[in-house]
Amino acid sequence: MRPQALLPWCLSLALAVPLVGLTPASARAATDYQAEDAVISQGTVATNHTGYTGTGFVDYTNVKGSYVEFSVSASAAGTSALTLRFANGTSTDRPMDLSVNGTVVASAVSFPATADWNTWATRTVDVPLTAGTNKIRATATTADGGPNLDRVSVAAAADTQAPTRPGQPSCSDIGEDGLTLAWGAATDNVGVTAYDLYEHGNKIAEAPGNATGKALTGLAPNTTYDLTVIARDAAGNTSPASLVVDCTTKPSSDTTPPTRPGTLAVSGVTANSADLSWGASTDDRAVTAYDIRSGTTVYQTVTSGTSATLTGLACDSPYTLNVVARDAAGNTSDQSNSVAFTTKACTTDGGVxxxxxxxxxxxxxxxxxxxxxxxxxxxxxxxxxxxxxxxxxxxxxxxxxxxxxxxxxxxxxxxxxxxxxxxxxxxxxxxxxxxxxxxxxxxxxxxxxxxxxxxxxxxxxxxxxxxxxxxxxxxxxxxxxxxxxxxxxxxxxxxxxxxxxxxxxxxxxxxxxxxxxxxxxxxxxxxxxxxxxxxxxxxxxxxxxxxxxxxxxxxxxxxxxxxxxxxxxxxxxxxxxxxxxxxxxxxxxxxxxxxxxxxxxxxxxxxxxxxxxxxxxxxxxxxxxxxxxxxxxxxxxxxxxxxxxxxxxxxxxxxxxxxxxxxxxxxxxxxxxxxx
The missing domain is CATH 2.120.10.30 (TolB, C-terminal domain)
Known part of the structure; x- marks a missing residue:
């Protein structure tokens, strides 16, 4: 039994659906620092309320200037998200200045009342950190002192800034099967970690972020490659693609084509397939592939052996096929004899x-x-x-x-x-x-x-x-x-x-x-x-x-x-x-x-x-x-x-x-x- 038709939810309920936004980046791992392990000035470690983490929390003395100072490590310079977990069982806001290495980076940050001293809330502020150890201090700015402080969590802020577009690529050292691609360096607010190299939308290689060139190998002779470069940073942000450079490899010095394949034969014809076999070709270097063709249109490429089952054929249809051999230089042999056959009658439903x-x-x-x-x-x-x-x-x-x-x-x-x-x-x-x-x-x-x-x-x-x-x-x-x-x-x-x-x-x-x-x-x-x-x-x-x-x-x-x-x-x-x-x-x-x-x-x-x-x-x-x-x-x-x-x-x-x-x-x- 087929399922009932779906209701047109998107048409009939559209006006009732709230807009749900997307966050700009994936969740970030945070490092926790307990307040009771920090440097405390005019405050005490307490445990007389519930819901704290670690072994306790800091109860600020009710004076202006009381503080807790944390030593926080950062692997690289940049903006980080600082989350303070606090409780304020009074009806009065208890603002604090937040400083990094002696410089106030957020003044009079609000820490409003929570339901009671057992109810914890969080306040998040983005702060700049240097690479290495940083001193982060939370200082009370009023005579009421600060709130009870349980811990701070530090997470490197999401890097959402993409690198700049790499400079115009160029090609040098062009050979038969390779070339060197060079480009102008991209810049990034944190650092370029890699360059991705594309040919017509397909990634073919990558280079480290400190490189401005890459040797490309395994290319086909006498072939034009449409190349662009994209810069990437550690956060996965990618630049716009560079301008395009079209580079053509040199014709191959190998101009000798493989010999003509031996007799092509067909058997096992079904509605959608046929078995083909042929005699091997020889080449002055090596045969790398055989192409099964209709005229000059390639139906299938065989890289090993001299037989194949050709699939994907249309039912009840005539075919005339041949085989040619290729070498690494792209030289092709004369085509084999042709075989003609008609696939079996169509037996599938659904029409053709x-x-x-x-x-x-x-x-x-x-x-x-x-x-x-x-x-x-x-x-x-x-x-x-x-x-x-x-x-x-x-x-x-x-x-x-x-x-x-x-x-x-x-x-x-x-x-x-x-x-x-x-x-x-x-x-x-x-x-x-x-x-x-x-x-x-x-x-x-x-x-x-x-x-x-x-x-x-x-x-x-x-x-x-x-x-x-x-x-x-x-x-x-x-x-x-x-x-x-x-x-x-x-x-x-x-x-x-x-x-x-x-x-x-x-x-x-x-x-x-x-x-x-x-x-x-x-x-x-x-x-x-x-x-x-x-x-x-x-x-x-x-x-x-x-x-x-x-x-x-x-x-x-x-x-x-x-x-x-x-x-x-x-x-x-x-x-x-x-x-x-x-x-x-x-x-x-x-x-x-x-x-x-x-x-x-x-x-x-x-x-x-x-x-x-x-x-x-x-x-x-x-x-x-x-x-x-x-x-x-x-x-x-x-x-x-x-x-x-x-x-x-x-x-x-x-x-x-x-x-x-x-x-x-x-x-x-x-x-x-x-x-x-």
Whole structure:
């Protein structure tokens, strides 16, 4: 039996939900210092009241100038949080001056009355400490003396200041398989501890904080690398990405390709796979890999042996495949003979893509697509131009406006997701996620069917960077708005439940945390690297697609409060408390963005993989069947896939014009896929 439909809590109760703020940093460990162990002037150690810690407390003499002085250690200079635990059983405030190493840093700090002398309270003040031992003194400022003082706790204040952006990178000592990357040093209020080196959003190396250069090895010859540098401090704060440098390795001195592979043969053909084997190639140095191809499109790479089971094939479909050998220099052999076969008939339920047609052309990075409630038109965003279009079912498009305050990041930021309010007929509200000057925002605008207006910020403070900005929006059956956010190239944020980054957020339509969220804030799930695909199945469950770094991309079933592992896990792992994905792919085969569900099947658009993955959900279980791929290498980088209301159809968009695709502006397309 399927569960009953969820109540639209986020729509009907939004005005009754208080805004729950996020704290800026994780909890900090504190060191306790007991007052009875400190230096006491005009006071005594007492035990005649209850509730104290340690062996007693200090009872100040009722004179001005009585004090308690603590010797406090600090590992580094900086601001620390000083918490004094006190009791004041009178009706009179007993203020004190707080000094550090003889200098008053907080004067006449209030210590008001507590219920009685057995009731303890705390007062926290930020104070500057030097590295090493510090003398902290709490001195009474009135003739009533100070309160009873139990202890002080000292915690290094959270460092929330990010390093500055590293200086312009440059390359030297460029060889066939390596180069030296140099950059200008970043600065930080405490200190830069490391530099992370990225190539097109994937971390490839790191260097210590006192370095301004790093030798990169293991690169491919005659290849251009798009490199940026990010500075990081001990608290995990990361700088904006440096400016980009494109560096091209030298052509290899090894120009001899491997020999042609031996005879390619096929056997064991099923609906979704085939067994292949071939004769070994030879090379003057070494064969490093074999690519199984259709034409020149690589389906699978084999690094060991001369056979493979090729999976992910579409059922009842013809294939013509060949194999080429590669060496470390990137030289490729002549292709083997070709083998042709047709996979077995489709036996799975849920239908399969049966046809694809071009619906609309002339696009430049169409990123988000969302249907209006009437199912007659959809809104489509363009990432770098910040434009919003109305598109009819026959592909006719009309610009309805732009989103103000949007900026690019020269990477993956800009105007991203769009969602339409389920009650649009009455409120005309639509929602966008976009990059702004200070970070990423969720905003609301009014759309009357023709024009956008009334820009309103609902949520800001989502950190941005060149890459890993997330950006997908979706309304759930509960009427709540779900938002995917990347970790902004700051992996530690994904595990911080008080951060908005590396999360799936759940919020009301007026911008408040949704009622029932697991941590009392916006966070619905965490441990995400760069989540982009969001879709709800027939049981109201949320599925999500997520970019990996260099190992595995993921399809996840999202549950409230669950930890999806990043940066501890990439793909599946055996770490207690972390939730494994339902399916994974090598990043060369996927790099997923949008997902949609038609007839209990997840369809996942892939960028680097240049294919549409079909992943059947196993009935109403929490598992999926064998993924299969369509349109491999045919249309380029596939960004967003969206179900067409009232039909077994999908809209599928490309983003070949982005910085990874490099196609001319206006080259992207919108396709219609029919499921039979």
């Amino acid at each position: 893509p049966s046809s694809i047609a071009t619906l609309s052309t002339g696009w430049t990075i169409p990123w988000g697509t969302y249907w209006m409630p009437d199912g007659k038109t959809a809104l489509v965003t363009e990432r770098d131009d910040f434009r919003v279009w109305k598109v009819t079912k026959d592909g006719t498009r009309t610009q309805v406006g732009t989103v103000p305050n949007a900026v690019t990041t020269n990477g993956e930021g800009g105007l991203l997701g769009v969602a339409v309010d389920p009650k649009w007929d009455t409120n005309h509200h639509v929602y966008f996620m976009h990059t702004a000057a200070e970070g990423n925002r969720v905003v609301r605008m009014t759309y009357d069917g023709t024009t956008l207006s009334d820009y309103t910020v609902l949520l800001k403070g989502i950190k941005k960077n060149r890459y890993h900005n997330g950006g997908r929006l979706a309304f759930g059956p509960d009427g709540c708005l779900y938002v995917s956010t990347g970790e902004a190239q700051t992996p530690d944020l994904a595990q911080d439940k008080n951060s908005l980054n590396g999360k799936i957020l759940r919020m009301t339509t007026d911008g408040k945390p949704a009622p029932g969220n697991p941590f009392g804030n916006y966070v619905y799930s965490y441990g995400h690297r760069n989540p982009q695909g969001l879709a709800f199945d027939r049981n109201g469950r949320l599925w999500e697609a997520e970019f990996g770094n260099s190992s595995k991309d993921e399809l996840n079933l999202i549950k409230p409060g669950a930890d999806y592992g990043w940066p501890t896990c990439e793909g599946s792992c055996n770490v207690a408390g972390m939730t494994n994905p339902k399916a994974t792919w090598n990043v060369s085969e996927a790099s997923p963005s949008g997902i949609a569900i038609v007839r209990n099947v997840v369809y996942m658009a892939s960028l680097r993989g240049e294919r549409l993955w079909r992943i059947p959900i196993n009935g109403d279980n929490e598992s999926v069947g064998t993924p299969t791929a369509y349109y491999v290498g045919t249309y380029g980088r596939l960004r967003t896939v969206t179900k067409v209301p009232g039909a077994d159809q999908l809209w599928l968009s490309t983003t070949n014009c982005d910085n990874n695709g490099g196609a001319a502006d206006g080259s992207d397309k919108l396709f219609r896929v029919t499921i039979d």
